[in-house]
Amino acid sequence: MTSVTFRSHDGSTVQVNGELGVSLMQTALSNGIDGIVGECGGSAMCATCHVYVDEAFVNLLPPMNDVENEMLECTVSTRRASSRLSCQIRLSRELEGLVVELPETQA
Amino acid sequence: MFGDEAGLPYQRPPLSKTFLKEGHPERLLFRNADFFAANGIEIQSNTPIASVSPSERSVTTERGNTYHFDHLVLATGTRNRQLPIPGFNAPNVFGMRTLEDASRIRDRLEMTSEIVVIGGGFIGLEFTAAAKQLGKKPTVVEAQDRLMARAVSEPVSEFFLAAHRRNGVDIRLRQTVLAVETDSSGNAFAVRLSTGERVFSDLILVAAGVVPNCELAYAAGLKIENGIAVDRTMLTSAPNISAVGDCVSFPLGDRRLRLESVQNAADQARCVARRLTGAVEPYDKLPWFWSDQGADKLQIAGLIEHADKLVAKRDDETGRLTVFGFSAERLCAVETVNRPGDHMAARKVLSASDGIMLADLEASHYRLKEVFRTVARP
Numbered sequence: 270m271t272s273v274t275f276r277s278h279d280g281s282t283v284q285v286n287g288e289l290g291v292s293l294m295q296t297a298l299s300n301g302i303d304g305i306v307g308e309c310g311g312s313a314m315c316a317t318c319h320v321y322v323d324e325a326f327v328n329l330l331p332p333m334n335d336v337e338n339e340m341l342e343c344t345v346s347t348r349r350a351s352s353r354l355s356c357q358i359r360l361s362r363e364l365e366g367l368v369v370e371l372p373e374t375q376a
Numbered sequence: 377m378f379g380d381e382a383g384l385p386y387q388r389p390p391l392s393k394t395f396l397k398e399g400h401p402e403r404l405l406f407r408n409a410d411f412f413a414a415n416g417i418e419i420q421s422n423t424p425i426a427s428v429s430p431s432e433r434s435v436t437t438e439r440g441n442t443y444h445f446d447h448l449v450l451a452t453g454t455r456n457r458q459l460p461i462p463g464f465n466a467p468n469v470f471g472m473r474t475l476e477d478a479s480r481i482r483d484r485l486e487m488t489s490e491i492v493v494i495g496g497g498f499i500g501l502e503f504t505a506a507a508k509q510l511g512k513k514p515t516v517v518e519a520q521d522r523l524m525a526r527a528v529s530e531p532v533s534e535f536f537l538a539a540h541r542r543n544g545v546d547i548r549l550r551q552t553v554l555a556v557e558t559d560s561s562g563n564a565f566a567v568r569l570s571t572g573e574r575v576f577s578d579l580i581l582v583a584a585g586v587v588p589n590c591e592l593a594y595a596a597g598l599k600i601e602n603g604i605a606v607d608r609t610m611l612t613s614a615p616n617i618s619a620v621g622d623c624v625s626f627p628l629g630d631r632r633l634r635l636e637s638v639q640n641a642a643d644q645a646r647c648v649a650r651r652l653t654g655a656v657e658p659y660d661k662l663p664w665f666w667s668d669q670g671a672d673k674l675q676i677a678g679l680i681e682h683a684d685k686l687v688a689k690r691d692d693e694t695g696r697l698t699v700f701g702f703s704a705e706r707l708c709a710v711e712t713v714n715r716p717g718d719h720m721a722a723r724k725v726l727s728a729s730d731g732i733m734l735a736d737l738e739a740s741h742y743r744l745k746e747v748f749r750t751v752a753r754p
């Protein structure tokens with residue numbers, strides 16, 4: 270298990286325990302986190318699972334591939350240096366305590 | 377919410393893609409049970425609805441329980457087309473629509489090496505690519521003269537034909553399966569093709585299209601036109617019944633359209649949810665779609681069949697392709713392979729009210745993102 274904190278746009282936070290190897294997007298959905306849509310089911314095809322990753326964790330994440338990078342260019346909420354698609358992040362031990370912020374809107 | 381399948385609602389797209397390779401049905405769920413409970417949504421799975429009465433405003437389950445409604449939403453989807461060929465009912469002949477289908481196929485795949493896929497459409501080809509990655513030997517039989525002919529342009533068909541063949545898949549165009557041959561225990565072991573040839577196989581996937589589930593609506597007296605007919609706000613011919621998704625045909629210009637895609641189901645559902653909560657607006661969302669076939673990602677924005685002119689830009693070095701479709705010189709659809717940035721730009725360009733013209737694209741040397749920046753500027 271990896272503990273993950275989702276900070277929503279209005280500042281409120283929810284902490285959940287995610288299963289190792291499961292994507293951050295799926296972890297959010299199965300814990301009823303509002304603000305992650307994940308319409309394509311995790312194919313990096315819809316850009317509706319956009320998150321801003323807390324600075325302390327940005328460098329611990331696996332590097333993004335071209336597909337994710339290009340999809341992030343067109344998210345509905347503004348892209349930042351810390352933007353990632355949560356379907357492309359699998360929970361690992363290194364990510365224990367991960368904090369991500371949810372954008373204002375996904376679609 | 378009534379559904380005839382077991383369990384909670386789940387995503388279908390991964391069934392023919394990652395699920396085949398990785399399993400984990402729990403990762404397909406849209407939301408968990410707590411979410412539905414916390415939001416006051418009661419899910420009754422394993423509960424087929426047998427009839428609808430628009431005048432009584434009620435539905436009756438197959439088990440005979442009747443429930444009243446103020447408003448009913450039909451989202452009955454589609455089912456796989458059955459083929460009238462001998463041997464079709466053998467236990468190792470499969471369709472791929474539900475989690476149950478995909479789980480059975482996954483189990484069977486473990487003891488299979490040769491596979492025949494009937495139908496070279498999206499689902500057949502996604503399955504083929506996944507099976508190939510699992511080390512299987514697939515043969516695809518497609519009656520038309522090109523792949524995915526119903527939904528994509530010729531350059532895209534050609535791109536994927538070459539990609540699958542390069543990957544070692546045996547693809548037969550302009551051929552059909554006349555019969556499935558079964559052994560003494562009733563299991564299929566080969567198919568007989570229209571060319572007379574026999575192809576051995578221990579798993580046969582039938583991916584030859586779907587039919588909309590309209591029977592419930594038809595029996596209730598609702599208007600049917602290649603799907604449950606709805607008006608611009610997704611209302612059926614009965615004032616208290618809406619319909620959304622794969623089972624619906626909706627008006628677009630002077631025609632009717634029935635689409636099978638996640639975008640279509642989700643955006644139509646949002647349109648109905650808004651109407652029922654007070655914001656009546658016509659459904660006018662841009663259709664978009666994707667299909668992952670092995671290493672290649674196809675994305676489509678708009679409806680390419682409305683195009684009277686196509687411009688294809690391919691980059692053989694990087695294996696990328698973009699096809700621009702124009703209707704009366706105006707951009708109406710963009711298909712991209714391995715160019716997600718262009719796809720997202722196309723979605724924004726095509727959703728913008730004025731749209732863009734062939735001349736604009738020519739002037740920008742078909743750089744969509746550049747055009748998008750000029751269109752997006754107020």
Ligand SMILES: Cc1cc2nc3c(=O)[nH]c(=O)nc-3n(C[C@H](O)[C@H](O)[C@H](O)COP(=O)(O)OP(=O)(O)OC[C@H]3O[C@@H](n4cnc5c(N)ncnc54)[C@H](O)[C@@H]3O)c2cc1C
Pocket residue numbers: 378379380381387388389390391392423424425426451452453454472473474499589592620621622623635636637638639641664665666667668
């Ligand atoms: C293998 C596969 C891969 C796909 N890949 C993609 C993709 O990559 N991209 C994409 O955009 N789309 C894809 N799709 C299509 C997408 O999944 C559908 O467009 C979407 O599921 C449609 O949603 P829906 O709610 O309209 O219908 P469905 O998801 O079909 O749901 C309808 C439900 O109603 C139930 N039902 C029917 N009649 C009754 C009744 N009388 N009583 C109770 N329940 C009933 C059905 O059993 C079903 O569970 C794929 C589909 C499949 C099968």
